[in-house]
Amino acid sequence: MMRIRHFLAGLTAILVAACSGDEPVFVPVMAEDLARTIAQGELVGFETETGAAAWMAVPYAAPPEGELRWRAPRPPLAFAARYEALAAGPACPQVTNTLSAGDEYDTGILIGAEDCLTLDIYAPRNAAPGDDLPVMMWIHGGANTWGSSSAYDGSNLANERGVIIVSVQYRLGPLGFLAHPALRAEAGIADDAAANFALLDLVAALQWISGNIDAFGGDAGRVTVFGESAGAYNIAGLMAMPQARGLFHGAIMQSGGTASVPLDVAENGGGLDAVAGLAAGEVIAGPDATGTAMRAASLAEVYAPYRDEDGELTSMPRMIEDGVTLREGGILAAAEDPDGFAPVPLISGTNRDEMKLYTVFDPRLTRRLGPLIWLRDRDTYEAAVEYPSRIWRYNAVDGLLDRLAAHGRDDLWSYRFDWDEGGSVLITDTGELLGAAHAMEIPFVFNHFELFGSFDRVLFTDGNADGRAAIADAMGAYWSAFAETGQPGDGAGVGPGWPRWNDAGAALRFDSPDDGGTAVFDRLESPELIAEALASDPRIDDTLRCGIAGGITRRQPVLDPAFDSALDC
Incomplete structure (x- = not known):
């Protein structure tokens, strides 16, 4: 993933002459x-x-800086004057x-500001207070370490589908996810003792929507x-968290996940890839770090434990079973509890070729x-x-939906995104190399084909425009119908009618009319079925077969039994 932007930039350079x-x-x-006019005062927008x-x-919340760093978000401050909401x-x-660097920055540069808890609102041009339009709150990706709300333009989705789009920012990296006993010791309110501050940010954004979205034509219900x-x-x-109950009424997970880290591991180490909270605190504020000292540290000092000699990020905190926002056992434990998961309709899906984004540079597979x-x-x-x-699909779809369905939930749906008709440059065919890779569905959902910077010119061409338009029309229609009716x-x-999730793995596939x-x-996934298919796949030799299995089980040791029983590696 860290090299993909160089690849995209190189391909785009070929087109400069044209x-x-x-x-x-x-x-x-x-x-x-x-x-x-909202609770904070008057603001004005633009077309x-x-x-x-x-x-x-x-x-949507007070700046989480100084004494408010590593605390639950506090209510937003009143506007000192009319707020001109014109720029990101x-x-x-x-x-x-x-992936995030560009003309303005090289890689490895610490950017951004702690005063960042903001949201962007898009509405149909004629939407007015009291219109009661469905509301869709977009949460951007980026491994919970990078990204911004303004990278996603909700204009077309709002205008074409009659919905209010709210794109929200939240604390990232160690500012959003960190477990340390000194922070808990200085908690001012109960939620300050959490470790998943980013999740509390999202709750605060939902609370802001509940109290203010009517002014923009949205229905808080x-x-x-x-x-x-x-x-x-x-x-x-x-x-899975109690603080969010009642604040939203439907959910759509696009290529998500369900993993979490026990509190003890998050603080003391033992995980696969994260710097332990106690070790990070020692680097940030010394061996006897206090919450006060950690909050007084500079941003550079906060990020120091997570950077290598080249300034690149190495490993970052992940979602933590802190006992405040997430229970012991995390998301999956909540899903196994009849009362542990929000009782709202859920769509969860993935892209067929998720891992192509991460495999395209494997020298064993590409030249x-x-x-x-x-x-x-x-x-x-x-x-x-x-x-x-x-x-990935098993983790994000089958494993989660099966747990929920076991308790009688039938308000569950699944999809798979299959579009693989990206453009070509000389001998480089992005349809083959990237296909329906991770994140590829986003421009289709928003019907806004400007997401990958200058590389959009390579990927989205006149030749695939009709097929893209058909998929965007379908996804926008299903997503907005779900938001409107549940x-x-x-x-x-x-x-076609989108079937509810069942024991056959019923799903809807999105692809161009030509495909x-x-x-x-119907497509069920389980570790056992996947391991058995890998074991008998005639396309690959045993060396690569075992390499694929090893890559999977290194990331998820819990899958060892399924792959050990199917393969002799």
Whole structure:
């Protein structure tokens, strides 16, 4: 993942000679008819380039800095004057990587500001207070270590589907997830003793929506949370935490997860990849670190335990079973409890080729010449991607939905995103290399094909425009129908009825019309089925077969028995 941006930039450079002229820069202009009064005071928005209404960087909590660092969010401050919500706010503190760096920053640069708990609102241009439109709160991905709300433009989804889109920022990395006894010792309120401060941020955003969204035409009684990757993972956390109950009424998890770390491991070590909280505190504020000293440390000192000699992030805290936001056993334990998981309708799905984003540079599978890259052998490449992608689906979909269904829940749906028609440059075929990779569905959901920077010109072409439009129409229709009614149905007539989750693994597949379009299919996943399929796959030899199995079980040792019984490695 850390090298993918170099690849994308190299491919895009090939196109420079064929592309001329700079696109005009859109400058937001305050629109007086988009003035709104909320609890904090008056704010005013603007009309977006695509004709929606928008209000950017609206604070939903007090700045979590100084004495409020590593505490539960506090209520937002009143506006000192009319708030002009015209521009994106600063991202939460993060270290740039090869996906997030750009012309302005190199990789390994600490950017952002702690005063970052803001949200962006998009509405149909004519939406007015009291319209009671469905609300969809987007939670961005980025491994819970990077990203920002402004990277996602909700204009088209809001305008075309008659919904209010709220894109929210939350604390990232060690500011969002950290367990240390000194922080608990100085708790001012009960939630200050948590370790998952990012989850509490998202609760605060939902509380803000509950109290203020009517001013923008939204219905606080119909709030759907949706998000991708870490955003979907955080939705699973919201579903499992008591503080979020009653604040949202539906959830859509796109390529999420369910893992969590016991509190003792988070503090003392023993996990696979995270710096222990106690060790981090010692680096931040010395061997006898107090909460006061840790809160007084600079951002550079806060991030120091997690950076290598090149300044790149090495390992970061993960979602923690802190006993305040998440119970012992975490998300899955909550899902196994009839009263432990939010009783709201849930859609969970994945992309067919999730792992292609992480496999494209494996020298055993691809060849590379400068910015160009191509497959050594298609069958081998597809096999190497298929099994960890299926495990991802088991974790995010089958394993979770089966637990919920076991308690009689029938308000569950699943999907798979299969689009693999990305464009080509010379011998580099992004349809083969990336296919339906991780994050590829996001532009389709938003019907806004500007997400990957200049690489969008390579991936999204005139040749695949019609197929993309058909998928975007379908996904937008099903997502908004779910937000409006609590069930996706047939997407208000755009496609087949979406079957509820059952013991056959019923799901909806999203693809272009040339590849079968939107269609119902059944596909169950389990570690045993995946291991058995890997063991008998004729496309690969035993060396690669065992390498794939080892990669899976290193990340999830709990799967060892299933793969050990199926393979002789």
